[in-house]
Amino acid sequence: MRSNTNLWWLLSGFFLLMFATYSIWNVVDHPDKPWYHALEWVGSVALLFAAFMAALIAFYVGRVHKAQGGELPEDVLTSDIDDGDPEMGEFSPWSWWPIVLASAAAFAMIGLAVGTWLMPIGFGIFLVAIVGWVYEYYRGYFAR
Numbered sequence: 001m002r003s004n005t006n007l008w009w010l011l012s013g014f015f016l017l018m019f020a021t022y023s024i025w026n027v028v029d030h031p032d033k034p035w036y037h038a039l040e041w042v043g044s045v046a047l048l049f050a051a052f053m054a055a056l057i058a059f060y061v062g063r064v065h066k067a068q069g070g071e072l073p074e075d076v077l078t079s080d081i082d083d084g085d086p087e088m089g090e091f092s093p094w095s096w097w098p099i100v101l102a103s104a105a106a107f108a109m110i111g112l113a114v115g116t117w118l119m120p121i122g123f124g125i126f127l128v129a130i131v132g133w134v135y136e137y138y139r140g141y142f143a144r
Contacts, residue, residue, distance in 0.1 A: 001061060001064065001065040001068070001072050001074070001075060002065055002071075002075055003074075003075065004061050004065075005058055005061045005062040005065055008054055008055075008057050008058030008061060009054075009055070011054040011058075012051050012054035012055040012058055013051075015047055015050040015054055016048075016051040018047050019044060019047035019048045019051060022040075022043055022044055022047055023044045026038055026039050026043075027039055072084070092136065095133070095136060097129055097132045097133035098133070100125065100128070100129040100132065101126065101129040101130070101133065103125060103129075104122050104123070104125035104126035105122070105126070106122075107119075107121055107122030107125055108122030108123065110122075
């Protein structure tokens with residue numbers, strides 16, 4: 001996590017340097033105009049806000065790293081791959097409900113693009129898919 005923090009600070013510094021370069025370049029390129037008319041505001045402000053956003057992420061990741069109290073396996077040079085392999089939970093590799101849920105989202109998005117009459121069909125399929133996915137362990141071979 002320490003390397004992530006350093007990379008985000010580096011990216012923030014890069015965007016800040018590019019903001020200064022871009023702004024100065026625009027002012028120098030148009031010497032006949034006052035600086036506030038020569039400056040291309042959209043690009044300058046976008047680069048400045050990109051620097052602020054990268055600094056915000058770097059600050060947050062740095063605070064989380066400091067609060068966790070120890071090093072992550074990714075930061076230790078002698079760690080193995082298995083050291084950073086946490087238990088992710090229980091998943092059903094045989095379940096068809098995620099595919100039904102994806103088709104419900106597809107129907108709803110196509111309904112936005114083609115015709116609104118498809119959206120209720122997508123929402124209906126969505127409700128069936130959510131209920132089926134939540135209650136799939138209550139019926140059939142894997143009932144509890």
